[in-house]
Amino acid sequence: MTTTRFAPSPTGRLHLGHAFSALFAQQAARALGGRFLLRLEDIDRARCRPEFADAILEDLAWLGVRWDGPVRRQSEHLDDYRAALDRLAAAGLLYPCFCTRKDIQDEIARAGHAPHGPDGPLYPGTCRGLPRAEAERRIAGGAPYALRLDVARARARVSGDLAFVDRDAGRIDADPLRFGDVVLARKEVPTSYHLAVTVDDALQEITLVTRGADLLPATHVQRLLQALLDLPVPDYHHHRLLTDAAGQRLAKRADSASLATLRAQGADPAALRADLGF
Ligand code: GLU
Numbered sequence: 277m278t279t280t281r282f283a284p285s286p287t288g289r290l291h292l293g294h295a296f297s298a299l300f301a302q303q304a305a306r307a308l309g310g311r312f313l314l315r316l317e318d319i320d321r322a323r324c325r326p327e328f329a330d331a332i333l334e335d336l337a338w339l340g341v342r343w344d345g346p347v348r349r350q351s352e353h354l355d356d357y358r359a360a361l362d363r364l365a366a367a368g369l370l371y372p373c374f375c376t377r378k379d380i381q382d383e384i385a386r387a388g389h390a391p392h393g394p395d396g397p398l399y400p401g402t403c404r405g406l407p408r409a410e411a412e413r414r415i416a417g418g419a420p421y422a423l424r425l426d427v428a429r430a431r432a433r434v435s436g437d438l439a440f441v442d443r444d445a446g447r448i449d450a451d452p453l454r455f456g457d458v459v460l461a462r463k464e465v466p467t468s469y470h471l472a473v474t475v476d477d478a479l480q481e482i483t484l485v486t487r488g489a490d491l492l493p494a495t496h497v498q499r500l501l502q503a504l505l506d507l508p509v510p511d512y513h514h515h516r517l518l519t520d521a522a523g524q525r526l527a528k529r530a531d532s533a534s535l536a537t538l539r540a541q542g543a544d545p546a547a548l549r550a551d552l553g554f
Pocket residue numbers: 283284285317473486487491
């Protein structure tokens with residue numbers, strides 16, 4: 277049975293791009309008599325707000341999106357992510373990172389060059405070689421730290437191919453090193469996007485991950501996490517991104533395209549679905 281999901285972060289109102297993504301996931305499930313789940317990715321305490329979470333449910337209901345079962349809210353499942361982190365830590369694949377954003381910028385400036393990944397310059401690895409006793413001393417002293425995955429070591433731990441199937445692009449060999457040592461637990465919250473999404477896709481038994489093409493690079497890291505945590509590998513379908521009349525990607529802040537605005541202007545949800553191709 278096919279199970280898909282829509283997994284917005286409640287950091288703002290939904291726009292047309294989200295509407296497309298939600299309808300795409302719903303249709304992918306329904307076309308195959310499968311299940312369609314909703315997950316709120318609300319781990320970022322600084323940016324997520326409960327009123328946006330409520331608004332997402334309202335906007336989706338208005339749009340005619342109907343999900344199966346209860347909504348999963350990541351903020352209520354931190355223990356699941358902690359268990360995954362513990363496992364990676366026990367395997368010796370994590371290290372504490374005390375760097376601030378400024379430390380990282382300074383280090384990159386000092387080095388004079390910085391390999392770039394999909395999210396910008398790669399972490400220069402400053403804390404990777406920190407002696408254990410030194411790290412423990414800093415932690416005992418109350419220094420805030422994130423946990424990073426030693427990606428090269430982790431990749432070496434996984435034998436053989438690391439591939440995934442995208443229904444659009446075909447079979448893709450994952451290259452998780454292109455992101456550098458990603459953060460798996462942040463200073464202020466004991467998880468991160470990559471970890472939580474990977475754990476949840478497995479726990480919710482998602483068989484087909486549909487999401488925008490902007491997240492295709494992220495799949496390379498998530499595929500490695502699946503291998504390290506012995507999780508099943510879903511199929512993927514990264515879909516095209518909607519753009520506005522000027523060819524710009526619809527950002528969450530582009531209020532003109534928010535579902536709330538369209539609704540206030542009297543838009544008809546059935547017509548909107550049809551406009552989006554559903
Ligand atoms: N929460 C992510 C976002 O809103 C999407 C995660 C995913 O679909 O994998 O961009």
